[in-house]
Amino acid sequence: MNVPMPGGGGQRGKFYTNEKARFNPRLFRKLIRFALPYWKMLLLALLLMGLFTAADIYRPLLEGQAIDAFMEGVSEGTLPMQVARNGLMQLVGLYALMVLAQFVLSYCRTMTLRSTGQRIIRDIRSAVFRKVQRLPLSFFDKHPAGVVVTRIVNDPDALNELFTTVVLGMFQNIIVLMAVTFAIFRTDVSMALCLMAAMPLIALATIVFRLKARVIFLEIRNRLAHINAFLDEHISGMGVIKAFHMEKSKIDEFRNVNKAYYKANMRNVVVMGIFRPFIDCVRYLALALLLWYGGIRTLGGAASIGMLYMFIKYMGMFFHPLMELAEEFNTLQSSMAAGEKINAILEEDEEVDPADPVPVARPLTGRIEFDHVWFAYEGENWVLRDVSFVIEPGQSAAFVGATGAGKTSIISLLCGFYEYQKGRILIDGVEIKSMSKKDYRRHIGLVLQDVFLMAGDIATNIRMWNERVSDERVREIARYVQADSFIDKLPGGYDHVLRSGGGTLSSGERQLISFARALTQDPEILVMDEATANIDTNTELLIQEALLRLQQNRTTIAVAHRLSTIKNADRIFVIHKGRIRESGSHDELMEHRGLYYHLVQLQYNGASEQGQQT
Ligand SMILES: Nc1ncnc2c1ncn2[C@@H]1O[C@H](COP(=O)(O)OP(=O)(O)O)[C@@H](O)[C@H]1O
Numbered sequence: 001m002n003v004p005m006p007g008g009g010g011q012r013g014k015f016y017t018n019e020k021a022r023f024n025p026r027l028f029r030k031l032i033r034f035a036l037p038y039w040k041m042l043l044l045a046l047l048l049m050g051l052f053t054a055a056d057i058y059r060p061l062l063e064g065q066a067i068d069a070f071m072e073g074v075s076e077g078t079l080p081m082q083v084a085r086n087g088l089m090q091l092v093g094l095y096a097l098m099v100l101a102q103f104v105l106s107y108c109r110t111m112t113l114r115s116t117g118q119r120i121i122r123d124i125r126s127a128v129f130r131k132v133q134r135l136p137l138s139f140f141d142k143h144p145a146g147v148v149v150t151r152i153v154n155d156p157d158a159l160n161e162l163f164t165t166v167v168l169g170m171f172q173n174i175i176v177l178m179a180v181t182f183a184i185f186r187t188d189v190s191m192a193l194c195l196m197a198a199m200p201l202i203a204l205a206t207i208v209f210r211l212k213a214r215v216i217f218l219e220i221r222n223r224l225a226h227i228n229a230f231l232d233e234h235i236s237g238m239g240v241i242k243a244f245h246m247e248k249s250k251i252d253e254f255r256n257v258n259k260a261y262y263k264a265n266m267r268n269v270v271v272m273g274i275f276r277p278f279i280d281c282v283r284y285l286a287l288a289l290l291l292w293y294g295g296i297r298t299l300g301g302a303a304s305i306g307m308l309y310m311f312i313k314y315m316g317m318f319f320h321p322l323m324e325l326a327e328e329f330n331t332l333q334s335s336m337a338a339g340e341k342i343n344a345i346l347e348e349d350e351e352v353d354p355a356d357p358v359p360v361a362r363p364l365t366g367r368i369e370f371d372h373v374w375f376a377y378e379g380e381n382w383v384l385r386d387v388s389f390v391i392e393p394g395q396s397a398a399f400v401g402a403t404g405a406g407k408t409s410i411i412s413l414l415c416g417f418y419e420y421q422k423g424r425i426l427i428d429g430v431e432i433k434s435m436s437k438k439d440y441r442r443h444i445g446l447v448l449q450d451v452f453l454m455a456g457d458i459a460t461n462i463r464m465w466n467e468r469v470s471d472e473r474v475r476e477i478a479r480y481v482q483a484d485s486f487i488d489k490l491p492g493g494y495d496h497v498l499r500s501g502g503g504t505l506s507s508g509e510r511q512l513i514s515f516a517r518a519l520t521q522d523p524e525i526l527v528m529d530e531a532t533a534n535i536d537t538n539t540e541l542l543i544q545e546a547l548l549r550l551q552q553n554r555t556t557i558a559v560a561h562r563l564s565t566i567k568n569a570d571r572i573f574v575i576h577k578g579r580i581r582e583s584g585s586h587d588e589l590m591e592h593r594g595l596y597y598h599l600v601q602l603q604y605n606g607a608s609e610q611g612q613q614t
């Protein structure tokens, strides 16, 4: 899989940029709706936070009181020992109660917040997956699986941080800061100012840190994406690497990618390594200042020892939220970036279905008409030009032509995988754009060259999770398409469990399963795109017989390279550079001596040459 490298060239859609996303109120309003269903829980968490903080702020007051009111009083002889003891006992009792209450509050707060967070992540993940299921195939042409997986798995986590850690965390820290500021200024203004003297330095350090950290975080993210992309490509392409003896050079290449990531992380280590000790340093200098100034005031009688103690405690409480705020700003940025990416997916255009779809006839007669259809995957790069044809119910049609002529595109349009730009495609006289895709796709059995088997057993893969198809029927159909002989040889037979992709089966075996799969639906229209390309001639002959029987009561469309396999088709269309150049039966076309005739000649000669060689 080819994941575009961030920072490198290549395809860079909106999913790879926006790394610099700052706080964006419009986006925030959009994202907040994931948190809205849980507003009660979040409010509760906020309330618990508030109570916890209040207790936190109150504790130093009690501590200071304990020192001043009793110890000092006793030492100066103004307070009888017994009174002080009782008072102290009460105070300590209250203190212990508060500590216990804080323990409970803290537990409840964490649980509320975390469980809400996990629910939000679950919701976002489901929403993104639901959206992805509704996107047209063209989306997946542009966005590699690895990137889409990241959008579903990793980004919701980052986005969740926005609601739980960042928004609530900032709220709490700001409240703490305000409360502490209020408390110290109320106690002693000049000592409070002394503490505030450290503020400019802290502010400066924080700003510098934020700027540095942002650049570094971006770098780390990019380098990580780089490593992931590299690994993804090189693990998927292991066969090619081994076949072309690229192991050594790839190891060197990885060393470089890895080194870049290491370096980015090291820069982070250095910056973080400086920031915290620097803040600590400022903090202890401020403490020294406070000890000096507070000490003088205490000696002079303007302040008490308890007050000085309280101030020292508050100082600790003041610096902690400051540092947290700085870090929360960083998280805010990265979670907004994740939010932006999730939002970009959520805003992608879905597969278009009409608001008021024409119901699909059951059963269909299976008449297919292309009426001057023009189609381009992108812009005006026409892949199909003015394609018109009619396939009558029960007819078998075949499309032949060079690689890249547009055969698969015709089939993709018929299945509604892409939207055509001009003309009309009609099934039973109804334009497919006016039907619901889900409805009419049910009537089309599709067999492709590359078959994707899902993780699960063979029988389940044949019935495609449709419980209405009995085991008997599965076996019957498997016999019909000659898949039974290889299935019987698998360990467990029909219960043999496949891994996703079905990589342990040969391409031909996968195609046989795909035939069976299409038939369990009993479709009125059967479409086969190079469906027998990987099957040996022997098996193909066997299937051919089955296919002939299959075609009796349904419309079939086949694309095939081996012209021998489509010789009996009612109508053969020759596609050349997106246009239908010839059409007719095999005999008619042979007589015409045009493109088809030449194709047949080429294959015939090629085949006889091969025959001579072996
Ligand atoms: N998903 C796609 N996005 C853009 N271009 C495509 C896509 N699929 C096919 N094409 C282009 O459209 C043309 C016709 O392709 P296709 O219909 O697959 O040909 P065929 O099946 O006849 O070999 C080719 O030039 C191919 O490169």
Ligand SMILES: [Mg+2]
Residues within 6 Å of the ligand: 407, 408, 409, 529
């Ligand atoms: Mg094709």
